[in-house]
Amino acid sequence: MQAGMRTVLNATWKTLVVIGIFSAAFLGSTIGGKAQDAAKPQEPEYTNSFFYLDSAGALKPLEREPVGVSSKIHALGFGGASASYQIQGDRSPVRFAAGSPIEVIVKLENHDADPATQVLLYSLQSDKGHRQILISRVHYMGLGQKSDLQTSQLQMAFAKYGQGSIQITPSNPLQPGEYGIAMQTQGAQPLVFCFGVDGGK
Numbered sequence: 054m055q056a057g058m059r060t061v062l063n064a065t066w067k068t069l070v071v072i073g074i075f076s077a078a079f080l081g082s083t084i085g086g087k088a089q090d091a092a093k094p095q096e097p098e099y100t101n102s103f104f105y106l107d108s109a110g111a112l113k114p115l116e117r118e119p120v121g122v123s124s125k126i127h128a129l130g131f132g133g134a135s136a137s138y139q140i141q142g143d144r145s146p147v148r149f150a151a152g153s154p155i156e157v158i159v160k161l162e163n164h165d166a167d168p169a170t171q172v173l174l175y176s177l178q179s180d181k182g183h184r185q186i187l188i189s190r191v192h193y194m195g196l197g198q199k200s201d202l203q204t205s206q207l208q209m210a211f212a213k214y215g216q217g218s219i220q221i222t223p224s225n226p227l228q229p230g231e232y233g234i235a236m237q238t239q240g241a242q243p244l245v246f247c248f249g250v251d252g253g254k
Contacts, residue, residue, distance in 0.1 A: 096215040100162040101236050103246035105147070105155065112158060115234070115246035116145045123185070136188045140233065140245055143179040147248040151229055155248075157221040158214055168219050170237070174207045177231040177247070184231050184247070207232075 095112050104112040124136040149155055177184040187201040208224035229252035233245040
């Protein structure tokens with residue numbers, strides 16, 4: 054009788070040990086899975102919309118504005134003519150302090166193409182209630198043509214971010230001023246995602 058009871062107790066003890074091992078393994082994998090999920094970086098829900106990372110690693114939207122085209126004839130044509138891309142407002146509400154890190158996140162629609170061929174970063178000029186980039190200016194008789202499209206374009210560094218996004222950082226520290234980042238698009242009215250950099254006191 055005692056031998057039978059000892060056998061039953063031993064079997065019960067072994068069963069409890071096995072259950073404990075599997076329970077610990079299950080709880081560990083569950084907790085570990087939650088930790089891994091929590092560690093995953095936040096990514097944009099939609100493609101071709103630009104966000105910046107705040108100090109806590111959360112995504113915050115950049116100012117999103119349509120781009121218009123303005124053309125002017127100077128001095129009845131004797132002063133030449135000019136055309137520029139324009140954005141409403143001379144100052145973006147999204148601000149960075151000079152020298153602070155600027156990390157922009159985007160999920161590109163075309164994953165196969167080099168992001169450097171899809172994304173452009175420009176410095177913008179503020180003038181009379183708007184921001185602009187000079188497309189072209191010609192003097193009388195077409196002399197002295199000028200454009201800011203190349204001189205205003207800035208270099209960027211690209212890196213993979215999360216499962217399907219791209220992290221963009223300016224290659225060089227940005228000077229105080231207004232900036233816009235956009236996709237190279239054809240057909241539809243272009244959008245620009247804007248921010249500003251403030252100088253130190």
